[in-house]
Amino acid sequence: MRLVTIHEVARNAGVSIGTVSKVLNNQGQLRAETRLRVRAAAELLGFRPNDLARSLHRKRTFTIGLVSSDRFGRFSIPLLEGIEDALDSARVAVFLCKPTDDPAHERRHVESLLAKRVDGLIVTSRRTDPRPPLDTLGTSVPVIYAYAQTAGAGATCLLADDEGGGYLAGRHLVGLGRTRIAHITGPERFAAVRERRAGLSRALAGAQVPLDPRLASTGPWSEAWGREAVGRLLDAGPPFDAVFCGSDQIARGVADCLRERGLNVPDDVAIVGYDNWEIVAAATRPPLTTIDPCLHELGQAAASRLLAMIDGDHGPAATRHVVRLPCRLLVRASCGGGSSLKTADRAA
């Protein structure tokens, strides 16, 4: 690649390299005529300042690294887009590492990023359960955990408010007059499962609507589980007029099974999903009302916070700092409008 050097600009303008540097960095005392001549020469030759040289000078590279412990997927994409949004406007670029859940690979990625002198690191994951702290190999490079957390002291972790998301879903359903609310969700070992259920319980308790334990079931994060679980409730469970699902995939399975059993959504049973994974939520019949964890905003917030940390704002020292960002209820057709209460017995 043929690139114009600062030497050529200096020669063309008839000044020293130091003078060119001062002009291009808006530093020092120089005559207006000199500034103009240097800028004209730079423009004429198509000179582009070299970030590398600038980096060595300023001890910053204007780059950050993204370390992920899981494959790029539907959670990391909106997060990544949010991160890009925030960094792009700050003219900071992101180095991506191949996702890995192998600590040795992760260590090698961090080594490689540190060799590139990144100014900071963002750690992300597909699960929000605590992970081991990132080993920064003895350096004090700023690190932020986004849609990921660690128990280490001093860690800054940004998470979606899963409890709040469950609360929003529950409040919406009781607000629509539903009183027999089932909850079909993912595996119990996920913190997100326990937190969303806690939020649902809080909303129901506030409306004096009990959460019947016979209507709550956990299983895999899949459509097939949604179909199976709601089928079991129809066959042998108590009646219900709504289902809050732990994911849009589960909700899609629930909607398919209810339709195939001749029930109407939302008239007979209202459904709320979780994730706002649009390709699933919008394709479900009817399209899903769902909780949006706002991962784009979470990515933006994480990147902005990291930039502040790079600028020296480390927050309360040695304090683990966990911030939960609010979720959002997104209303589509699966809950109906102000639909009336129906508790028709659908048990076998």
Add this chain to the structure above:
Amino acid sequence: MRLVTIHEVARNAGVSIGTVSKVLNNQGQLRAETRLRVRAAAELLGFRPNDLARSLHRKRTFTIGLVSSDRFGRFSIPLLEGIEDALDSARVAVFLCKPTDDPAHERRHVESLLAKRVDGLIVTSRRTDPRPPLDTLGTSVPVIYAYAQTAGAGATCLLADDEGGGYLAGRHLVGLGRTRIAHITGPERFAAVRERRAGLSRALAGAQVPLDPRLASTGPWSEAWGREAVGRLLDAGPPFDAVFCGSDQIARGVADCLRERGLNVPDDVAIVGYDNWEIVAAATRPPLTTIDPCLHELGQAAASRLLAMIDGDHGPAATRHVVRLPCRLLVRASCGGGSSLKTADRAA
């Protein structure tokens, strides 16, 4: 971030900076004892070579930039993972840019990547139709188009072999004895739609099975279109015993509609999808036999080719170079095994 400098290593070892550099780069003639002393000092102090300094020295940054004209999604993810695979082993890192289809934004991204002195650029897209050539702002930085193409002279473009994918699907279906093959696919304006159909036609012609134009229909890339299109064929079209779909999403809609109309897949109608988008293909009832465009391999190939170009292998000069990588047939349950021929009339 506190990092050990080459100066400290030199001081500790009692040698010059030049000597440290020679040892760490395995260059020059030095006594074994000196090499050992320098390596011991570097180890003791935890010295990590600075890629930035190395870059200025070697005129290479060991970074490349990825420019995408579409949101990160199911096509760019496997591609990105393949790129990471190839670059990771070459210890080259990827800068990611926020996807954009706005030429002004793209130009700004390229400017910013060139300021970071990337060694090369990968351009990708969600559509494989020709796009304008990337403006590299007068530089001769190597560029490769991956799952994207441009008509510009000298461009190197790696694409999936859509015609070959269509052929694989058709050959599989006629091999199973199907003779009335419908084709429900995406919008006619997509090159991929036309090429996959051409491949299907070639396979059918080879088996003396005609492609009935009344059984071919184009529409949106959606489940809803798959349901609608196959519903219309059942209501008013000629009989058919197989459907080759232009995407897994369309195939899912087709499978849902057939089941809801009381038809059995694969006994009554076999289905082949396209994309091997596992979250859809595996969740369909029954799971979809589909064409895998092997985007991971395409990403690996693109990154390897770019590394070769960076090393000076530019291929035939000024020749547009389009390489089509083979697709793969992935057999699941939606086609059955060696199922017998059935052409029961399902028209209204």
